[in-house]
Amino acid sequence: MDTINHLLLGLQVCIEPANLFLAFLGCLIGTLVGVLPGLGPAATISLLLPASFHISPVGALILLAGIYYGTQYGGSTTSILLNIPGEASSVVTCLEGYEMAKKGQAGPALGIAAFGSFIAGTAATVGLMLLAPPLAQMALKFGPPEYSTLVILGLTVLTFLVKGSMSKALAMAAFGLFLSTIGLDAVSGVARFSFGKVELMDGIGLVPVVMGLFGIAEVLLNLEKTMRREILEGRIETYLPTREDWRRSGFPIFRGSVIGFFLGIIPGGGSVLASFVSYAIEKKVSRHPENFGKGMIEGVAGPESANNSASIGAFIPLLTLGIPSNVVVAILLGAMMIHGLQPGPNLIQDHPHVFWGVITSMYIGNVMLLLLNLPLIGLWVQVLRVPYGLLFPLILLFCLIGAYSLNFATFDILIMIVFGVFGYLMKKTDYEAAPLILAMVLGGIFENALRQSLILSDGSPLIFFTRPIAAAFLWTAIALIILPVIPWSRRKRQSIAVDG
Amino acid sequence: MTPMGRYDRISSLFLMGVSLVIIGGSLAYPVGTWSKPGPAFLPLWCGVIMGVFSASVFLQSQWRGRRREGKGKEREAVSFFTDRWPKLLGTVAILICYYFFLEILGYILCTFSLMLFLLRVVETTRWKIVFLEASLATAASFALFELWMKVQLPKGILWNLFR
Numbered sequence: 001m002d003t004i005n006h007l008l009l010g011l012q013v014c015i016e017p018a019n020l021f022l023a024f025l026g027c028l029i030g031t032l033v034g035v036l037p038g039l040g041p042a043a044t045i046s047l048l049l050p051a052s053f054h055i056s057p058v059g060a061l062i063l064l065a066g067i068y069y070g071t072q073y074g075g076s077t078t079s080i081l082l083n084i085p086g087e088a089s090s091v092v093t094c095l096e097g098y099e100m101a102k103k104g105q106a107g108p109a110l111g112i113a114a115f116g117s118f119i120a121g122t123a124a125t126v127g128l129m130l131l132a133p134p135l136a137q138m139a140l141k142f143g144p145p146e147y148s149t150l151v152i153l154g155l156t157v158l159t160f161l162v163k164g165s166m167s168k169a170l171a172m173a174a175f176g177l178f179l180s181t182i183g184l185d186a187v188s189g190v191a192r193f194s195f196g197k198v199e200l201m202d203g204i205g206l207v208p209v210v211m212g213l214f215g216i217a218e219v220l221l222n223l224e225k226t227m228r229r230e231i232l233e234g235r236i237e238t239y240l241p242t243r244e245d246w247r248r249s250g251f252p253i254f255r256g257s258v259i260g261f262f263l264g265i266i267p268g269g270g271s272v273l274a275s276f277v278s279y280a281i282e283k284k285v286s287r288h289p290e291n292f293g294k295g296m297i298e299g300v301a302g303p304e305s306a307n308n309s310a311s312i313g314a315f316i317p318l319l320t321l322g323i324p325s326n327v328v329v330a331i332l333l334g335a336m337m338i339h340g341l342q343p344g345p346n347l348i349q350d351h352p353h354v355f356w357g358v359i360t361s362m363y364i365g366n367v368m369l370l371l372l373n374l375p376l377i378g379l380w381v382q383v384l385r386v387p388y389g390l391l392f393p394l395i396l397l398f399c400l401i402g403a404y405s406l407n408f409a410t411f412d413i414l415i416m417i418v419f420g421v422f423g424y425l426m427k428k429t430d431y432e433a434a435p436l437i438l439a440m441v442l443g444g445i446f447e448n449a450l451r452q453s454l455i456l457s458d459g460s461p462l463i464f465f466t467r468p469i470a471a472a473f474l475w476t477a478i479a480l481i482i483l484p485v486i487p488w489s490r491r492k493r494q495s496i497a498v499d500g
Numbered sequence: 501m502t503p504m505g506r507y508d509r510i511s512s513l514f515l516m517g518v519s520l521v522i523i524g525g526s527l528a529y530p531v532g533t534w535s536k537p538g539p540a541f542l543p544l545w546c547g548v549i550m551g552v553f554s555a556s557v558f559l560q561s562q563w564r565g566r567r568r569e570g571k572g573k574e575r576e577a578v579s580f581f582t583d584r585w586p587k588l589l590g591t592v593a594i595l596i597c598y599y600f601f602l603e604i605l606g607y608i609l610c611t612f613s614l615m616l617f618l619l620r621v622v623e624t625t626r627w628k629i630v631f632l633e634a635s636l637a638t639a640a641s642f643a644l645f646e647l648w649m650k651v652q653l654p655k656g657i658l659w660n661l662f663r
Contacts, residue, residue, distance in 0.1 A: 050651065051649050051651075054649060054650070165557060165560070167553045167554075167556040167557045167560065168553070168557055170549070170553045171515055171549075171550050171553035171554050171557065174519075174546045174547075174549040174550035174553065175515075175518070175546070175550055177542065177546045178522055178542075178543055178546035178547065178550065181539075181542055181543045181546070185539040187539070188530070188538065188539045190529055190530070190539040192529060192539055192540070192543060193525060193543070216595075219591070220588050220591065220592070223584060223587050223588055223591060223622070224581075224582045224584050224585075224587075224588065225582075225584075389619070389625060390619070390625065390629070390633060392618070393614070393615050393618040393619055393633070393637070394637060396591075396595070396614075396618065397611065397614070397615065397637060397641060398641075400595070400598060400614075401641060401645055401651070401653075404602070404653070404654075405645065405651040405653075408652055410599055410602055410603055413595075413598070413599045413602070414599050417592070417595050417596060417599060420592075420595075421592060424588075425511075428507075428580060429507050429508065429511045431511070443542075446542075447542045450537070450542065451537050451541075454534055454535060454536075454537055455535065455536065455537075457535075458535045459533060459534030459535030459536075460534075461534075
C-alpha cells in the first residue's frame with residue numbers, strides 16, 4: 001500500500017508538463033549521444049550540468065538520468081548498423097548485431113535490442129522501487145568504518161574489472177584520491193596543494209576533469225584515425241521480431257535483466273561489465289555456442305537487456321547510500337549535491353518527491369525510449385552520415401562552453417585541456433580513466449569516513465576488521481587485489497575482458 | 501591495443517616521479533597521528549600507494565621485456581603517434597589559445613576563429629562549409645547559452661570599445 005502511495009506521489013511529480021518534457025529531452029539527447037561515437041554519457045551529463053542549474057532539482061535529475069539510460073538504447077543502433085559501438089556497453093552488440101544485419105536481419109536485431117532494453121529497464125525500475133527503501137533502512141546502520149571500506153571495495157572492484165593491468169588501475173585510483181584532497185581541508189582549514197591560487201582553494205572541479213578525460217581525450221584519439229563509416233544500406237522492412245525471435249530471446253532478456261540489475265548495484269560494476277557478463281553467459285548456456293559470432297539473436301537480446309538494467313540498478317547505491325557505483329552516476333551525485341540534495345539513506349525521508357519522482361520518470365522514460373528508438377532509426381542513420389570532421393569541432397565547442405559556464409572562469413578550461421591531454425596519453429599507454437574519476441568523486445566521502453573511523457578507534461586500524469559489515473567489504477577488496485597474482489584467476493579475469 | 505614495454509617503463513617512471521612530488525608536498529602539511537589524522541594523512545598515503553603500484557608496473561614491464569628477449573622475440577616497432585600528429589598538436593594549440601584569448605577578445609570572435617581553424621586547418625574542409633558551419637555554430641551557441649540559458653559568456657575588450 002505504501003509503495004502504491006509513493007508511486008502516486010512520484011507520478012504526480014513526473015506528469016507535470018515541465019518534468020515530462022525534461023524526461024523526453026533527456027531520452028532524446030541520450031539516444032543521440034548513444035548513437036554518436038565519441039561523446040559518451042559522462043561527458044554529455046557534465047556538459048549539461050551547468051545548464052541544469054536553471055531548472056528545479058527534480059527536473060535536473062530527471063533530465064540527466066534520462067540521458068544516462070537513453071545512451072544505452074542509442075548505442076545499439078550504431079553497433080548493429082555500423083559495427084561501431086556508440087557506447088562501451090554496446091561493444092558486444094557489435095559481435096552479433098552486425099552479423100545479423102549483414103544477413104538482412106537488421107530490423108529484428110534493432111527491434112529485439114529496443115524491446116529487450118524496454119523490458120529490462122522496466123523490470124529494473126520495479127526492482128529499484130522495491131529494494132531501495134529497505135536498503136536505505138539498512139544503510140542507516142552504516143557508520144564511518146562501513147562507508148570507508150565500501151569505498152575501498154568499490155574502487156577495488158572497478159580496478160579488478162578494467163581491461164589491462166590492475167596495477168595501473170590502482171595507481172590511477174590513488175591519483176584520483178589525491179586529486180580529491182586538493183583545496184581547503186574541511187577539518188583543519190589548511191589549503192592543500194593550492195600553491196596560493198584562489199581557484200584551487202575549492203579543489204579541482206570534477207566536471208572539467210571528466211570533460212577532459214572523456215571528451216577532449218576521445219576527440220584527440222579519434223583525430224588520429226580516419227573515421228570511415230560504412231552504413232549497411234538496404235531497406236529495413238520491419239522492426240518487429242518474429243515469434244521464433246521472441247522464443248529465442250525470452251530467457252536471455254530475463255537473464256540479462258537480473259544480471260544487469262545486480263551488477264549495476266555493485267560499486268565498480270555497471271553497464272559495460274553487465275553486457276560482457278551477459279554475453280559470456282548466453283554463449284555458455286547456448287546449445288549452439290559455435291554459432292556465436294555469426295549472428296545469434298541471443299547475443300543481442302541478453303547484453304542489451306543487461307546494460308539497460310544495470311544503468312537503472314546503478315541508482316540504488318546512489319539514492320540509498322550516497323555512493324556512486326560508476327563514473328556516470330558519480331557525476332549525477334555531483335549534480336545532486338550542486339542542487340542541494342544530499343543523496344543517502346535520508347533522501348527518501350527528506351525529499352520523497354525527488355526520490356519517487358525520479359523512479360516514476362524511469363518508467364515513463366523507458367516507454368518514451370521505445371517509442372523514440374524504432375521509428376526514428378532513419379533519422380539516427382542520417383545523423384551518422386555527418387562526417388566526423390564536421391562533428392568534432394562542435395563537440396570541442398560544447399566542452400569549452402560547458403567548462404567555462406561552471407564558474408565563469410577560464411581556469412576550468414585550462415584544467416579541462418590539461419586533463420584532455422593527460423587522458424589522451426593515458427589511453428595510449430593503457431591507463432584507465434574510470435578508476436581515477438570514481439576515486440576523485442569518492443575521495444571526500446572516503447577521507448571523512450576514514451578520519452572518523454580512526455578517531456573512533458583511537459588510531460587502531462582493527463576497527464575495519466572487527467565490525468562485521470566493514471570486515472566483509474574489506475576482506476573482499478583484499479581478495480580482489482590478491483586474486484590477479486594467482487595464474488588461474490588471472491586467466492579468468494583476462495577472459496572476461498577478452499570475451500568481448 | 502598492447503602497450504609497448506618501453507612506454508610502460510616511461511609512464512611508470514613518470515608516475516613514480518609524480519608520487520614522489522606528492523609525498524614531498526604532503527610533508528609540508530601536518531600529517532597528524534593515526535588517532536588524529538592531519539590534513540596530509542590521506543595525500544601522503546595516496547602518494548605512497550601510487551608509487552608502489554607505479555613501481556609494480558615498471559617491474560612487470562622489465563620482467564616481460566626479459567621474457568621476450570629470452571624467447572628471442574624481436575622488439576615491436578610501433579610508433580606512439582600516428583602520422584596525423586600535426587592535427588593533434590594543432591588542436592591542442594588552438595584550445596590553449598582559446599583559453600588565453602577568450603576573456604580578452606570575447607566569446608564570439610574566439611569561437612568563430614576556433615571553428616575556422618579546426619574546420620579548415622585541422623580537417624581541410626571546403627571554405628564554403630567552413631564559413632557556414634563556423635557562423636552557424638557561433639551564432640547558435642551564443643543564442644542557446646547567452647540568450648536562452650543566461651550563461652554570461654565573456655564579451656571581451658572589443659565589446660567594451662563599441663558600447
